[in-house]
Amino acid sequence: MTPHAPLVIDVAGIRLTDADRARLSHPLVGGVILFSRNWRDRAQLTALCRQIKRVRRDLLICVDHEGGRVQRFRTDGFTPLPPMRDFGRLWREAPETRPGEAALAACNAATAAGYVLGAELRACGVDLSLTPVLDLDHGRSDVIGDRAFDGDPRVVTLLAQALAHGLRLAGMAHCGKHFPGHGWAKADSHVDLPVDERPLQTILTEDAAPYGWLSAALAAVMPAHVVYPQVDARPAGFSRRWLRDILRDRLGFTGAVLSDDLSMAGARVLDGRPVTPTEAALAALDAGCDLVLLCNQSTVADGAPIDDLIDGLSRAVIEGRWAPNETAEARRRALLPTGPALDWEALMTEPRYVHALELLP
Template sequence: MSYHAPLIIDIAGCQLNKADKKRLKHPLVGGLILFARNWESREQLTELCASIKKIRADLLICVDHEGGRVQRFKTDGFTHLPPMRALGELWRQDGQGNEGEGAMRATAAATACGYVLGAELRACGVDLSFTPVLDLDYGASSVIGDRAFDADARVVSLLAKSLMHGLLQSGMANCGKHFPGHGHVTADSHTDMPVDTRSLAAILQDDAAPYRWLANSLASVMPAHVVYPAVDDRPAGFSSKWLNGILRGQLGFTGAIFSDDLSMAGARVIHGQPVSTTQAALAALNAGCDLVLLCNQSLGDGAEIDALIEGLTKAQYRGQWEPLEASQARRLALFPTKRATSWDALMVQPAYMQALDLLP
């Protein structure tokens, strides 16, 4: 078993610089997340991914590429994917005298979205997209909004499963987010600390239901930087009660758990006290996360990334954190399951062309 590498970091530009290469070689770094600033063209993205794999083939290349307003690559041939709400709306557009037709069209469209999304990314060398969003659309959260499929957990679950089937057809794994649910709070965890005061029973009945129904289909899960005080005064991503007790123990999830971005405001306060990035990473890992993300910190001198790598290394030597073989196995299980189709071959592939026709 290879060494557990829990850190997912970012890079500054469209090519690797000397500092990027040094960080990516560190044994605690297990992958990186790409952003729009890392994009110029398909050719450049493909070359960038190849250069990353040349450093270490076991680095997981990730991106937030959901469709709608959260889609990092939108030009040079990439399909503009619809927001997930469009699939929920399609579900509810039943044909006259043919009950259920809208639902069936929506699930077919969701599978098509997943296939197009995964196949296009994989053709350029990207391993994993953090999708699908499993949050419910209560109309309260502006940061979630049309990223959610629907307000009904049953509709969300079936559309997400259909999208995940399309991802699987392309060879890509999946990541359900944001456990146990971000849709009920108005605050944005990028800038604030959202608090959801509902009971555990209410959350399990509604928001967390997709995680129960999809536990055997989800490859990975990303918890929310939201506090649910009825269960724990820590945000879910730092709570063993939520991750080990409920997600794994009660709901039966066995895949990888990613922290959400540790640079977000919702990740920088625990028990009402501000914490450093290293303290946040240790809290997430010790609560049950297998992998921790630190985003948008490579710009400038990248001091925050270097401090996290150094801090986590020291913490390991001091016994404050234990690398787990199980966590490494779960990370490795997120890599693509088959060889990617090249872009030119994909463009004339019948399954891909059929999927494009099915998009809403």
């Protein structure tokens, strides 16, 4: 068993290349993140996941599959899932004869969505979807927008908990994102470095509140590539104060912390200077991340950025600038499914799945 495999990388296409296999077999690589370019149909996706698991059974196969506009697989039987905002609207707008019935109906629907999402992915061999979004809809962030359940942290918390429950029923863990909140900052961290100027107490009371209320239940958390200058000059994903002092010590979170994509603009500058993916990865790991993601780089210069990251982290180990962490590795492994999944044909007639489809808004 590797003492710590923190790197999550992508692969180039619909089947593994020799270069993909070589990278995935490296002991510092602990996972794969899939994208739409890795999809043709269910049979191909299932075959790709099997290829990955033949390289190493413990590799964690991830995908951003939230519903709405962030859903990587949409055809060949995959259910088009609604954006999370639809569950918030159901909470607020569903008819009720007694107080609270609309909220309960919305939570039931969110649980159904989580089950459908997780069961369909697991039927094809995917281990983990990086969902739910815990950001609040302040009406300011286009990149979050309808990915958020609601603007009220209490509504977000209960709907996210319901969705996560559905994922757990399908045998899948979950990842709340983007800590402590991306909903207030207007800029998109994919192409810019967003800034949230609010004080710590405001953020803790509003945007970060779901992380405290769900601290006993969350399996994983992904921090935001957002700077909160009244708290730390670094983005949250590179901040020991946010990840260690606040998320773990103050809020009591004990699960895995996964960085957001280190190729995003919000991760390319630290302390006022440009950084390489290796420098960003080391900073994120030092701050408290257990896993670091580098996405959409296998098709850049034949995957040279991934090779550079693997080599750079290997050198850091040899030179004593970074040490593998067995606790972090245990957190990574805890995200792997522990039970068997229904195959697609069996899933299509499984009563819970059929009923869950009827409950989707």
